[in-house]
Structure formats: structure tokens, C-alpha cells
Amino acid sequence: MSMLLKRRMFLRFAALLVPTCIALPSSQADAGDQVFASSNVTEMYLTMSAKQWDSLQPAAGFGGGPGFGGGRGFGGAPGGTGQPGEEKETPDADVHHNTFGVEFPWSSGDLEYQGQTYRNVGIRYKGNYTFMATSQSLKKSFKIDINRNVDDQKLDGMSMLNLHCGVSDPTMSRETLSYAFFREAGVPAPRTVFTKLFLTVPGKYDKELVGVYTMTEQVNKPFLKKHFGDSSGMLLKPEGLQGGPVWMDAGWKAYEEKYRPDNKPKADQKMRLISFTKLVSESSDEDFSSEIGSYLDIDAFLRFIAANALLSNLDSYLGYGHNYYLYLVPSTNKFVFIPWDLDLSMATWPAAGTPEQLVDLSIHHPHSGDNTLIDRLFSIAEHKERYVQILRELTEKKFTKERLFETLVPVERALEGPLAEEAKVIASRNTNRGQNGFGGFGPGPGFGGQFGQSMPPRRFIDERIESVTAQLAGKRDGFVPRPFGFPGR
Numbered sequence: 001m002s003m004l005l006k007r008r009m010f011l012r013f014a015a016l017l018v019p020t021c022i023a024l025p026s027s028q029a030d031a032g033d034q035v036f037a038s039s040n041v042t043e044m045y046l047t048m049s050a051k052q053w054d055s056l057q058p059a060a061g062f063g064g065g066p067g068f069g070g071g072r073g074f075g076g077a078p079g080g081t082g083q084p085g086e087e088k089e090t091p092d093a094d095v096h097h098n099t100f101g102v103e104f105p106w107s108s109g110d111l112e113y114q115g116q117t118y119r120n121v122g123i124r125y126k127g128n129y130t131f132m133a134t135s136q137s138l139k140k141s142f143k144i145d146i147n148r149n150v151d152d153q154k155l156d157g158m159s160m161l162n163l164h165c166g167v168s169d170p171t172m173s174r175e176t177l178s179y180a181f182f183r184e185a186g187v188p189a190p191r192t193v194f195t196k197l198f199l200t201v202p203g204k205y206d207k208e209l210v211g212v213y214t215m216t217e218q219v220n221k222p223f224l225k226k227h228f229g230d231s232s233g234m235l236l237k238p239e240g241l242q243g244g245p246v247w248m249d250a251g252w253k254a255y256e257e258k259y260r261p262d263n264k265p266k267a268d269q270k271m272r273l274i275s276f277t278k279l280v281s282e283s284s285d286e287d288f289s290s291e292i293g294s295y296l297d298i299d300a301f302l303r304f305i306a307a308n309a310l311l312s313n314l315d316s317y318l319g320y321g322h323n324y325y326l327y328l329v330p331s332t333n334k335f336v337f338i339p340w341d342l343d344l345s346m347a348t349w350p351a352a353g354t355p356e357q358l359v360d361l362s363i364h365h366p367h368s369g370d371n372t373l374i375d376r377l378f379s380i381a382e383h384k385e386r387y388v389q390i391l392r393e394l395t396e397k398k399f400t401k402e403r404l405f406e407t408l409v410p411v412e413r414a415l416e417g418p419l420a421e422e423a424k425v426i427a428s429r430n431t432n433r434g435q436n437g438f439g440g441f442g443p444g445p446g447f448g449g450q451f452g453q454s455m456p457p458r459r460f461i462d463e464r465i466e467s468v469t470a471q472l473a474g475k476r477d478g479f480v481p482r483p484f485g486f487p488g489r
Contacts, residue, residue, distance in 0.1 A: 031157030031222035036191040039410060041212065041418045044163075046123070047200040048109035056107035056123060059095070096143075099128040099239060099322075108149055113195075118155060122148030126162065130343070133167045138199075138429060139211035139422075141165045160218040163197060165211065168343050172419060173411045173457055175214050178311050178342040180407045184398045185307040187300070188227040189339050190217035194411075196418055209425045212418045219325045219338055220262070228336075234269040234328040235262040237340075241321035244373040247274070247281035259326070269328055276335060280373050289380055297334045298377070302387045304337040305374060309366035310391070310399050312358045312464060313342060314349035314481055318367040346460045352481035355455040360467045362478030363391055369483035388472070395468055404461050 035042075048056070096104040104124045111118045122145030125131055134140045144161040147153040155161065166172045175192065182189035197210040217223060221231035236259045238245075248254040252270050259273065276295040279288060292298065308318050317324045317337065325338040347358035352368045367374055377383045397403070470476035 029157070030226045031154070032191065032217055033156070035156045035158070035215070036193050036217065038193050039414065041194040041196060041414055042114060043198065044195045044213075044215075045112040045198045045200070045207065046109055047112075048107070048123070050201060050203055052107045052109050052123075053201045053204065055105055056125070057105075058125070059103040059105060096124055096126075098126070098131065100132075102131065106145070106148065111144060111146075111155075113155060116155070118146055118150075118153060120149040121146050121153075127165075130165065130167055134165060137167075137426075138208075139165050139167075139426065141213075142197075157222065158218070160220060162216040162218060163195070163213040164216055164343060166214055166343060168348060169454060171412070171457060172212055172214065172415055173408060174346050174348070175216070175342045176411055177404065177407050177457060178313065178345040179216070179339070181311060181398065181404070182307050182339050182342075184403070185303055185310075185394055187304050187307050187339065188223075188336070190219060190223070192216050194414060194418070196422075209422065211422045211426065212415065219340065224327060228327070228329050228331070230330045233330045234265045234273070236260060236273070236326040236328075237262060238324070238326060239322045242319070243321065243369065244317075244371045245277045245280045246372075247277040262325075272328060272333065280376070285376075285379075288376055292377070295334060296373075297329070297332065297336050298383060299386065300336045301373075302377070302383065303390055304339070305366065306363075306387060306390045306394060308339070309361060309363050310394060310464065310468060311342075311345045312347045312361040312366075312460075313339075313345035314352040314358065314361075314368060315341070315344035318371070319349060319352055319481070320368075346457060347455050347464070353479060357479045358481065359455060359460055359463045360476070360479045362480050363388075363468060363471050364478070365480045368481040391468070392472060395465070395472065399465065399468070401461055401465060408457055408461075 094106055096106070098104060104126065106122050106124045108120050109123055111121045124143050125140050126143040127134075127141040130141050142161075142163040144163065145159065146155050146161065147159045153159075164175060166175065169175065172194070176194075179189050179192050183191075193215050195213050195215050197213050198207045199205045199210050200207055219235070224231040224233065224235065238259050241258060246258070248258070252274075255270070255273060255277075265273075272295075279291055279295060283291070305318075308316055315323055316339070323339070323341040325340055327336050327338060328334070329336055347355045347361070349358065352358065353361075364378075378387065467476065467478060471478045
């Protein structure tokens with residue numbers, strides 16, 4: 001037997017001994033493949049010194065509360081206007097400002113996950129209304145930057161982790177179910193996995209169970225490389241662009257503040273965005289119809305809108321004009337939309353309607369108020385017909401009770417024990433989980449969850465499928481969501 005043959009036989013035999021949980025080299029696997037392949041609830045241990053824990057806390061309180069401005073907090077900036085601000089942060093910034101101007105300082109600590117310890121990781125709070133709803137609770141949402149302080153430190157190839165507390169969803173299943181459906185619908189979307197977070201702060205907590213979290217994949221270079229084959233395009237995370245892309249005749253600075261590039265765009269990428277928004281906002285119907293396909297991946301966009309509509313996800317591009325990423329794909333020079341932050345999907349956005357109204361959301365006008373890009377595309381017969389065709393295909397094969405329950409049932413089973421354990425721990429801490437308003441701010445009792453009532457997933461699936469089926473058959477018009485605002489306005 002030749003030495004070459006012996007070597008091949010040895011390698012084949014050795015491969016059988018390699019545990020399946022071992023991550024493949026980066027050349028053979030994408031970042032996060034090992035982590036997000038787990039169907040179990042994992043465990044994560046965070047250790048911080050008392051000083052690190054103190055430095056994690058927001059630099060100031062909530063100012064005057066939602067909409068009151070003043071102070072450092074709500075109002076978008078110190079002494080703000082009372083209107084939502086824009087999140088502003090560069091990769092090396094020491095402080096992150098959320099939409100309401102609350103300052104989240106970056107702190108640090110050690111993270112243990114699946115037997116591996118990651119030293120000196122960056123840690124900060126995250127969230128807008130989510131943070132408000134959990135202001136009196138230990139269980140808040142976190143962002144963890146694995147290599148913020150240690151170069152090239154990665155967790156399964158990932159440098160950034162998002163831990164979402166799910167305060168608006170007692171079942172903790174809505175976000176996972178919604179992301180899974182986007183992926184099923186052919187829309188590039190983050191993956192999720194559940195984890196229990198334990199916290200140690202000497203003198204305060206000793207491996208204290210903080211709660212169950214949805215760990216959500218970051219939309220960044222590895223994500224873009226996986227889905228588009230190239231991560232060198234311009235990645236944007238718009239905020240507060242209700243009504244769709246807006247042309248700003250005021251130079252790039254205005255775009256930078258509203259469209260919020262995740263990286264440093266090149267000159268031609270900046271001009272591409274400006275030209276795209278001008279076409280959407282200012283062009284004639286004839287020019288729009290003939291040129292939009294050169295700027296926008298129309299089929300991908302229609303699929304993105306269809307998935308949002310089926311999920312009745314109004315805290316999104318369809319509503320306030322946020323919670324999505326916009327990516328300029330290098331190979332096509334066209335824009336695509338990527339969903340983000342789905343904890344208020346499935347008929348849970350009271351600014352646009354009640355759960356009973358939103359579960360009957362119109363498939364033909366799923367957006368709140370006017371949306372220039374959607375309205376102009378839907379006015380072109382071939383694009384509207386394609387949109388309806390996508391809806392029909394999804395409701396026949398993907399958005400079915402059987403298919404959705406294939407995702408939901410395992411999630412419910414996996415979470416049953418951990419959520420019961422969490423409930424006992426939270427009750428023993430005697431803190432407000434945030435179920436009645438914003439931890440003392442906001443609408444208060446009667447709104448439930450994260451200032452919005454929550455419809456159980458099983459009920460949503462049944463009633464949404466019934467509504468969409470009737471609308472596609474022309475037997476029902478569906479609910480047209482009101483323009484952005486709060487109940488009673």
C-alpha cells in the first residue's frame with residue numbers, strides 16, 4: 001500500500017472522530033454557522049467588576065421622559081426637542097446614542113460561551129423602546145463586541161453579538177419565527193438562537209440568571225459576504241424615514257445623518273444613493289418606470305414588502321421608516337433591503353392600529369400613510385402583479401399553518417423550561433420586568449408588554465392566514481394602518 005493511499009485512509013478515518021460541534025475553518029464555513037445551528041437553549045456567562053458594571057449604566061436619566069426633551073436622554077440630544085433623534089456611533093466611539101438620545105457607554109468584561117472564555121469584550125446596552133420598557137429590570141438588551149479591545153478575537157468567526165431581551169413578547173418566539181419566515185421567503189435575514197445569560201459582579205451578583213435572550217446575527221461584513229458574495233458595498237441603517245427614501249438637496253451630510261452608513265462610503269456610492277432618492281422623490285412617472293430597475297432590485301424589494309405585510313410588521317420600513325438595512329450590492333450596483341428588529345412584528349405596533357386591526361392588515365396598502373417607493377411601484381401594473389404573485393406563492397408554500405408551526409412548535413418546547421426558570425428568578429428579584437409601560441414612563445398600565453398589546457403567535461397565524469386568503473380572493477379589503485402616531489391621536 002502506497003504512502004499516499006495510507007494517508008488518505010487515515011484522514012478519512014480521522015474525520016469520523018471529529019465531533020460535529022467543532023467549527024470548520026473559515027474557508028469552509030460562514031461566521032456563526034456553529035452557534036446558530038443549535039436548536040437548544042445555550043448558556044452564556046458574563047463577568048464584570050463593580051467598576052465595569054457601574055460604567056455600563058447610562059450617563060444620565062431619561063431627561064423629562066418620552067417626548068418632553070430636556071436633560072440628557074429623550075429628545076434626541078442633550079436639551080433635545082422631544083422628537084426622536086438618530087442613533088450615532090462610530091466603531092471606536094465610547095458612547096452610543098439610541099434613537100431617543102439616551103447615552104449607552106461602552107464598558108467591558110469577560111464572556112464565557114460553550115466552554116470558551118473571551119477576555120475584555122466590549123459591552124453596552126441597546127434598544128430604544130425596549131430599553132425604556134426594561135428601565136427598572138436587570139434583564140435588558142445588550143450588544144457585545146468580541147474584538148473591541150482584543151484584536152482579532154472572534155466567537156465562531158463573529159465579532160458582534162446582539163442579545164435581545166424580548167420584553168414585548170412573553171412567548172419569546174415572535175422574533176425567531178419572523179426572521180425564519182423572512183429567510184424562507186427568500187429575503188436575506190439574520191439567524192437567531194436562544195441563550196440564558198448569567199451575570200457575575202462581585203458584591204452584587206454571583207452567576208445570577210438574568211434571563212432568556214434571543215441572540216441575533218449582526219448585519220455586517222460576514223453577513224454581506226455570505227448573502228451577496230461581496231461585503232465591499234455601502235451598508236446603511238436608515239432611521240425615521242417614514243414615507244420611503246427621501247431626496248435631500250443639502251449635500252452628503254444630510255444623508256449621513258438620516259441614512260447612517262455603517263462604513264465609510266466611496267464617492268460613487270454616495271452619488272448612487274443621492275441619485276436613487278432623487279429618482280424616487282422627484283422624477284416623472286415615465287422616468288421612474290424606466291429607471292427604477294437600474295437602482296433597485298425590484299423583485300427582492302417586492303419580496304421584502306410581501307414578507308413584512310404577511311407578518312404584519314409595522315415597526316419597520318412600513319411604519320416609522322426604520323428597523324431595516326439598505327445595502328448597495330457591488331455586483332449589481334442595486335439596492336436591497338434587509339429586515340432588522342422584529343420583536344414587534346405579528347400585529348404588535350399600536351402606533352398603527354390595535355392587534356385586532358393589524359392582524360387584518362391590508363396586503364394592498366400595508367404601509368402606514370404614504371410611502372413613495374411602494375406607492376409608485378404598485379402603480380405600475382407589472383410590479384403590482386408580481387407582488388401579488390409573490391404573496392400567492394408564499395401563502396401556498398411558506399406562509400401556511402403547517403410550515404409556520406414547524407418553526408414555532410420546537411421553539412415553544414425549547415423555551416418552556418427556561419422561561420419558567422426565568423419567571424421564578426425575576427419574581428424573586430421583585431423588579432419590574434417592564435410589562436406596564438416604560439418602567440415608570442410612557443403610557444403605563446393598559447398597554448401591556450412594550451407599550452403594545454401582544455397577540456399570541458398561534459392566534460396570529462390562524463387569523464392572519466384567514467385574512468390574507470380572503471383578501472387574495474377579493475372577499476375582504478383589509479385594514480389600512482393609520483399614519484404614524486399613538487392611539488387617540
